[in-house]
Amino acid sequence: MIANLGYFALVLALLCTLYAAGLGVLSVSQRRPDWLESAHHAALLVWPLVTLSSLCLITLLVTDQYQISYVANATSRSMPLYLKVTAWWGGQAGSLLFWSWLMSTFAFVAMLRNWEHDRDLMPYVIAVTMITIAFFVGLVVFIENPFTRLWQLPTGDTVAAMMQPAGTLPFTPADGRGLNPLLRHLGMIIHPPMLYLGFVSFVIPYAFAMAALLTHRTDAAWLRATRRWTLVGWLFLSLGLLLGGRWAYDVLGWGGYWGWDPVENAAFMPWLTGTAFLHSVMIQEKRGMLKKWNIVLIILTYALVIFGTFLTRSGVLSSVHAFAQSAIGPAFFIFIGLTFIGSLALLFREWDHLRSDNQLDGLLSRESAFLLNNLLFMGIAISVFWGTVFPMISELVTNEKISVGPPFYNRVTGPQFAALVLLMGVAPLLAWRKASARQLGRLLLWPFLLTVVVVIALLAFGIYNWGALLGFGITALVTFTTLMEFGRGALARMRVNHEDPFTALTTLIARNRRRYGGYIIHLGVVLMAIGVIGSNFFQQETQGHLRPGEQLTLGRYVMTYDGLTEFTHTDGRDVARAVVSVYRDGVAVGQLFPRRDFYSETNQPMTIPGVRSSVEDDFYILLVSWEPIGDSGATFKIYLNPLVNWIWAGGLVFILGTLVAAWPDMLEEKRLAPATAYATQKAA
Amino acid sequence: MTPSIPMPTSGGRTKFLIGGLLIIGAIIYLVITTMRSTQQFFYTVQEMQAKGSSVIGKNLRVSGAVLGDTIQFDDKTLTVSFMMANISGKLEDVNAQALHLAALDTTSARVKVVYIGPKPDLLKHEAQAIVTGQLGEDGVFYADELLLKCPTRYEEQGSLQAQGN
Numbered sequence: 001m002i003a004n005l006g007y008f009a010l011v012l013a014l015l016c017t018l019y020a021a022g023l024g025v026l027s028v029s030q031r032r033p034d035w036l037e038s039a040h041h042a043a044l045l046v047w048p049l050v051t052l053s054s055l056c057l058i059t060l061l062v063t064d065q066y067q068i069s070y071v072a073n074a075t076s077r078s079m080p081l082y083l084k085v086t087a088w089w090g091g092q093a094g095s096l097l098f099w100s101w102l103m104s105t106f107a108f109v110a111m112l113r114n115w116e117h118d119r120d121l122m123p124y125v126i127a128v129t130m131i132t133i134a135f136f137v138g139l140v141v142f143i144e145n146p147f148t149r150l151w152q153l154p155t156g157d158t159v160a161a162m163m164q165p166a167g168t169l170p171f172t173p174a175d176g177r178g179l180n181p182l183l184r185h186l187g188m189i190i191h192p193p194m195l196y197l198g199f200v201s202f203v204i205p206y207a208f209a210m211a212a213l214l215t216h217r218t219d220a221a222w223l224r225a226t227r228r229w230t231l232v233g234w235l236f237l238s239l240g241l242l243l244g245g246r247w248a249y250d251v252l253g254w255g256g257y258w259g260w261d262p263v264e265n266a267a268f269m270p271w272l273t274g275t276a277f278l279h280s281v282m283i284q285e286k287r288g289m290l291k292k293w294n295i296v297l298i299i300l301t302y303a304l305v306i307f308g309t310f311l312t313r314s315g316v317l318s319s320v321h322a323f324a325q326s327a328i329g330p331a332f333f334i335f336i337g338l339t340f341i342g343s344l345a346l347l348f349r350e351w352d353h354l355r356s357d358n359q360l361d362g363l364l365s366r367e368s369a370f371l372l373n374n375l376l377f378m379g380i381a382i383s384v385f386w387g388t389v390f391p392m393i394s395e396l397v398t399n400e401k402i403s404v405g406p407p408f409y410n411r412v413t414g415p416q417f418a419a420l421v422l423l424m425g426v427a428p429l430l431a432w433r434k435a436s437a438r439q440l441g442r443l444l445l446w447p448f449l450l451t452v453v454v455v456i457a458l459l460a461f462g463i464y465n466w467g468a469l470l471g472f473g474i475t476a477l478v479t480f481t482t483l484m485e486f487g488r489g490a491l492a493r494m495r496v497n498h499e500d501p502f503t504a505l506t507t508l509i510a511r512n513r514r515r516y517g518g519y520i521i522h523l524g525v526v527l528m529a530i531g532v533i534g535s536n537f538f539q540q541e542t543q544g545h546l547r548p549g550e551q552l553t554l555g556r557y558v559m560t561y562d563g564l565t566e567f568t569h570t571d572g573r574d575v576a577r578a579v580v581s582v583y584r585d586g587v588a589v590g591q592l593f594p595r596r597d598f599y600s601e602t603n604q605p606m607t608i609p610g611v612r613s614s615v616e617d618d619f620y621i622l623l624v625s626w627e628p629i630g631d632s633g634a635t636f637k638i639y640l641n642p643l644v645n646w647i648w649a650g651g652l653v654f655i656l657g658t659l660v661a662a663w664p665d666m667l668e669e670k671r672l673a674p675a676t677a678y679a680t681q682k683a684a
Numbered sequence: 685m686t687p688s689i690p691m692p693t694s695g696g697r698t699k700f701l702i703g704g705l706l707i708i709g710a711i712i713y714l715v716i717t718t719m720r721s722t723q724q725f726f727y728t729v730q731e732m733q734a735k736g737s738s739v740i741g742k743n744l745r746v747s748g749a750v751l752g753d754t755i756q757f758d759d760k761t762l763t764v765s766f767m768m769a770n771i772s773g774k775l776e777d778v779n780a781q782a783l784h785l786a787a788l789d790t791t792s793a794r795v796k797v798v799y800i801g802p803k804p805d806l807l808k809h810e811a812q813a814i815v816t817g818q819l820g821e822d823g824v825f826y827a828d829e830l831l832l833k834c835p836t837r838y839e840e841q842g843s844l845q846a847q848g849n
Contacts, residue, residue, distance in 0.1 A: 401726030408722040545759040624802035635802040
């Protein structure tokens with residue numbers, strides 16, 4: 001009953017999206033504002049319908065309705081309530097419904113928020129967002145339906161279908177299969193919603209960009225209307241990537257946080273183009289340049305958002321041939337192709353109208369710095385894209401599977417990231433239009449001298465790896481120039497307004513949120529860069545088979561194996577838990593409990609490391625194997641990950657900076673109001 | 685265009701173009717050279733042996749079925765070694781049935797794998813091993829990474845376990 005209601009609500013939602021998209025577009029050509037009103041109402045109805053459908057699915061999940069195929073596959077009786085709820089996005093069909101729900105939520109808010117201000121863009125904003133939702137809801141309705149129930153054939157096999165197939169009986173399993181244990185981690189529960197939130201909020205700026213093209217608007221109105229959406233999308237995408245890294249580090253048990261896995265790359269690519277977009281819109285707002293490029297970037301970001309969902313959901317990753325076996329793969333492929341080509345066609349139609357208001361002047365200028373920034377972000381995005389799709393291309397073309405691993409990505413993106421970080425330190429010092437080399441030299445003098453001091457200090461500490469020295473040198477320079485920017489601004493306020501240093505600094509940031517929020521983000525990036533350099537260049541590892549009382553040494557750390565216990569946890573997993581004492585420079589620093597959980601219901605092991613974390617490094621112990629009889633010994637693999645915690649700390653600073661930049665600002669809203677209000681006058 | 689804004693000289697545009705092209709060229713060069721030195725070829729045991737000496741020393745990923753009674757482990761040197769049999773059919777169609785047939789077929793291509801590291805739990809008879817490393821002159825495959833898959837009753841939930849760097 002509930003399943004039928006959920007499915008029915010979704011079918012209605014699909015009809016509403018199609019009605020709203022069609023009528024919205026027709027309202028312009030037929031000059032019928034009342035049709036637009038109707039389209040608007042239909043579009044607003046989508047969110048409640050998808051919400052109702054989602055609530056139905058959640059009800060089925062938490063009440064153990066195992067006759068429903070999705071419930072039986074994603075939950076089991078032993079799972080706690082919160083995991084049953086989060087199973088909403090734990091499986092294929094549910095996660096597509098979840099995607100649709102988030103997308104419809106954002107479209108709903110955008111439609112309410114921007115309805116008055118951007119009336120003339122609205123028909124097309126409605127059309128683009130509704131078509132995107134229609135695609136995902138359509139996938140759920142026709143291909144990956146979470147509401148199908150199980151039926152038993154006379155042969156004993158079961159099939160899943162909405163209606164009872166002839167000759168079958170209803171079938172209800174006693175218990176479900178349960179959620180994949182690897183996904184029962186807090187990071188993994190929050191990670192997909194964050195990524196999806198980031199994904200869907202980039203659809204809004206894309207919709208406004210397309211609307212601007214379709215209405216022949218060549219100004220920056222679409223950018224102003226969607227600036228906060230872009231920042232919010234970017235914030236969630238960044239959070240999703242960070243949480244994914246943390247999850248990998250805590251649960252996957254290989255000592256690292258980023259493996260250049262295609263699924264990780266799928267989320268990283270829209271982040272890269274989105275970051276390029278965030279930077280290059282500043283040139284359009286300030287100088288009226290790069291109009292076409294900004295549209296290209298948002299088209300690319302939208303395409304990569306859909307491509308990212310496609311990569312993780314279509315089975316194309318395991319093999320291009322598996323891709324054809326699931327029906328959603330080709331559907332995604334066609335949708336991405338059509339929207340991508342359609343968007344580019346619209347852009348070319350408006351090509352001549354999107355001329356720059358200004359020209360580039362000096363090679364040494366803020367504009368050039370932004371151009372270089374975009375070039376590097378695109379370079380990294382294309383490198384990652386190439387590495388990700390190359391196995392599929394080579395399999396199709398040569399029938400040979402050729403893949404590239406982390407060494408490829410590290411070597412290709414490393415230099416590009418280093419150049420980007422360096423640029424991050426220098427660019428804020430450059431003047432718009434034309435900067436003088438002498439002025440730049442004077443500003444860079446002190447940061448540079450301090451950087452030389454840092455590098456000499458590092459040499460004195462015995463760091464001779466030139467790559468690491470270069471990396472640390474760049475991060476030091478960026479830290480000094482960025483702090484100097486805060487200092488210069490605050491000093492100017494102290495002189496002019498006679499403020500105390502604290503007031504000067506806080507007012508400076510509060511009055512220029514976007515600029516100084518951006519600099520705080522830059523400082524976060526620097527902290528993360530230090531963590532990445534430290535853990536990449538100086539990671540140490542060793543492994544050994546120990547009997548109780550024996551020890552293993554790595555760097556300044558010594559671990560002794562004290563013993564091992566095996567027991568069955570109340571939720572059904574078999575746990576083997578080792579007790580290990582850790583000494584640092586000969587001083588006892590505590591015990592760690594690396595363990596191995598084995599989920600017998602899914603026949604899946606999970607290695608949970610024992611980690612001693614400090615600002616300086618992580619001592620990371622994995623229990624690899626043990627002899628079940630007696631206490632004859634166990635094998636451990638241990639890692640020393642220097643500075644790895646700087647990544648998480650930098651992530652927090654990064655998020656803080658984004659919040660500073662994105663927080664609603666009443667003064668700014670007022671200042672921007674005239675720019676968008678004329679749209680209303682025109683419509684009125 | 686007002687006279688106060690100087691028209692850009694054609695040289696002005698050119699220097700941006702040249703600068704941009706140089707950077708793009710450098711990135712392309714970096715991608716191509718790194719690609720050459722890091723690419724891995726994915727083969728079945730039979731395909732690898734058919735290629736003969738041309739693949740010795742190259743980065744390879746090879747998939748095969750583990751033969752249980754050939755597994756040896758020395759816990760002093762942490763050396764794992766086992767024989768791996770060719771699995772016929774497509775790589776993506778590997779299931780319990782295909783692995784069982786591969787292990788039964790005594791005429792199929794086989795290769796000895798040596799891996800330095802702890803012995804993974806999932807290394808057992810008729811598991812699918814995906815090894816990454818190089819084929820030595822002696823015909824032994826020296827693996828840097830050992831990935832094991834055990835098909836379970838639930839196809840989509842086949843367990844995964846990764847070992848290596």
